[in-house]
Amino acid sequence: MKTEALNCRCCGGVLDVKSALTVCEYCGATNFVSDTAGKYINQLNRANKLRQQKEYDNAIRIYDNILSENIPSADILWLRTLCEYGIEYVPDPISSKYFPTLHRVKDESILNYYSYLDALKLCDDEQKAILEKEAVEINRIQTEYLEIAKNEAPYDVFICYKETDEDTKTTTEDVAYCSRLYEILTKSGYKVFFARETLQNKLSVDYEPYIFAALKSSKVMAVIGSKSEYFTATWVKNEWSRFLKLMEKDQTKQIFFACDDPEELPRAFSLKQAQLLSNPNAMEVLAKNIINYLNNILKAGKNGLPDKKPVNLSSPEGMLLKATNNLNNKNYAAVYSNISDLLEIAPTMAEAYWIRLLANVRHNEDNIIYAKADLTTDENYEKAITFAGDALKEKYEKIKDQCLENINLQKEFDVQLDVAADEFRQTVLSSKTYAKKDEIIKELHSLKRDYDNAVLSKFSGSKLLQEISKKVAELDSIYRTILASLSSRCISEYRKFCADHNISNLVELDNASGKMKELRNQYIEENKTLRQKYIISEEYVDLNEEILQKKAARKRAIEKSIHEYDHIEDGTIGDKIIRAFLDD
Structure with a gap:
């Protein structure tokens, strides 16, 4: 048996395999x-x-x-x-x-x-x-590790995050978010594992036992990432993937996360609800959700799970439970069917009308307070209020008022955002970087002509090709600077605007966030011509590489042919061919 290229499991060195x-x-x-x-x-x-x-x-x-x-x-x-x-x-x-x-x-x-x-x-x-x-x-x-972990006091919350950016080697902005979350939770009396704080006195010590103890004991993990790549960073993924496996064995564990764009998250989080970092008071809202969850576990009993009593699914309570579960799973057709059956036997059940109302606005009990909707326009609201007791009626009316307030806040935000967006647009359009757009397009047109001439002359312009490649690289840098400016400035201006106007009650700013994305796309669209020219320049760079490879192959072929003729002496025909080729 001869296997020559297998690597060692310890050091990665190449093995000389001659036996098992x-x-x-x-x-x-x-x-x-x-x-x-x-x-x-x-x-x-x-x-x-x-x-x-x-x-x-x-x-x-x-x-x-x-x-x-x-x-x-x-x-x-x-x-x-x-x-x-x-x-x-x-x-x-x-x-x-x-x-x-x-x-x-x-x-x-x-x-x-x-x-x-x-x-x-x-x-x-x-x-x-x-x-x-x-x-x-x-x-x-x-x-040994398990013994160390056994002596660690149990944690309530594990904060999972990326400490250092791999490219810039600087502290990520996530550290500030996590520090804020850590501060809120610890002041509320919870024991929180936050590596920056928890492990700071354990220098030169293997962290794994302490990480394991925290993962095992924590009921909640908060994963925070301002960039999609932070979620898949080695140590970050190592922590949240282990916690997900622990969740499979412990139903009381729960994971929360905060990000800029939920669509870029790993598939493992696809069914979870994210807190958007761009929202005002994002960490305050996240902390509140975590605290509510922990309090619910505490109320549930010693094992962290509610004492479940058998429910007759044919009873009104059982039918309402089925409708609620379908609502949480966004199975709205099933909700309507459940409620229709329920109202036939309990036509004055306020909760039934309320659940149907929630299905109509595509929200559930947990997130209805974030809806931007006038609930009074739905006949189910009036029926729910009519049949509700005093406590339930007060609850429904408060939610209705909050939803109306959300509409007003969104309108106010839209007006202010338009002003801020216009100011930002003027800033970008008047920037020096953006002003170079036409110059770059002109340069690329010129480069294309030079490159065509060089290719048509069959390699005679190889030095010119090198100069063109260098120039394309310089223009590439300017082009990327423009796009980076558009992207980073959009996000920073958006966050600054949110902070300046202190819109603390409006949690979901989907429309506003969409406006900023639309604004960013608008500027990138204006650079479409530049983008096309840049793509053309990339194709020519690739072509240049292909030409150089062909030249190298040609050189090897000539050298081989020279060595096949013993009568060609140094300094004669062969030498002239090689020199002529290298000068080409």
Whole structure:
């Protein structure tokens, strides 16, 4: 068996595989290599790199695909187990040997994990001894971590966020949001895990036990990201993906998140409701939602779940419950059907008319206070008020008043936004960067002509091509500056406007946010000609690369032909051909 390009699971070095047990010449680690591995070298190397980059779930998917297509083998099962426990091999500075460390602690010992046990069954005696020795060491570290975690006081809330931007190497704006949320929640008496605060006194200490303890004990996770890429950053995803798995086992856990654009969120959050960071007092609203949720758990009982009594689904209460569940699931047709059946046996039930009203305005009990609607225009409102008791009537009237206030606030906001948008438009149009638009278009027209001439002259203008490529890069920078200005200025002006006008009661600003997006798109549309010219310039840059590749191939062909003729001496025909080509 000869597999030459497989990488070591510890250091990533290339293995010289000659048997099922191969020792890495770089770090000394023993690697299992099955016949299956030889058929999936690229996939296994990719998965190994993902694990080393701490993208464990993505690596697991690759291993699962391989296992589903083949008879299970010990090496693939063991590599999958390493991902489940977030194993990273780190070099010892003294001995240069690699030792395991954990980034995904679990309560379940690795010695009892199913894929490890399955791997053992497929090992020969020598492989089994090596595997058991390494698993025992991982279990020892895991036990130490669990002991540390056991002594940690339980948390109420875990704040998940990106601390540093990978490109700028500066603190993200999310830190300010999280700090505000942390401040509100701690002042309200809750114990909050916020890495910047919680881990600051644990320098040079492995953070994993403390992160695990917080993930396990917290009833709520708040994930905050002002950019879509922050949600998929390695450590951020590591935290929220683990919390989602814990939610599957604990129904009292809940996840909240805040972002700029819910459409750019990972699929795992697709059914969750997001708090928009662009909304005024976003962290105050998020904190309020979290506190309400925690209070509901506290009221529910010791186990965090309400004491559920059997409900007769044929009774009015049971039929109302079915309608409410369908409303929460946005199954409006079912809501109307449920309420029609209910009103036949309970025609004076105020809650039934109220639920039908909520379905009409496409809201539920949790978010109706954010609606911008005149509820009094719906006949169901009048019937709900007519049949409601005093307490319920007061509740419905307060919600009605809030919805009307939302309409007025939105109108006021629209007027003020138009003024702010016009001021912003004038700022952009009068900027120096925007003024260069026509100059750039003119330059690109000129470049296109020069490039065409250079190509038609069959490489004779190679130096000109290099100059053109350089100029295109400069224009590219100016072009991107224009777009960046349009994008960042739109967002900053929008947020500044929200802060200046202190519109604290209006939580949903969908229409206003849409206006700003429309404004941004308008300016980008005005740059459409520039965009088209830029795309053309990119095509010519690609063409330039193709030309250079053809020249390189031509050079190799000439060199080969020269060496095939022994009678051509140095300094004669061959030398002249090469020199002429290189000067070209």
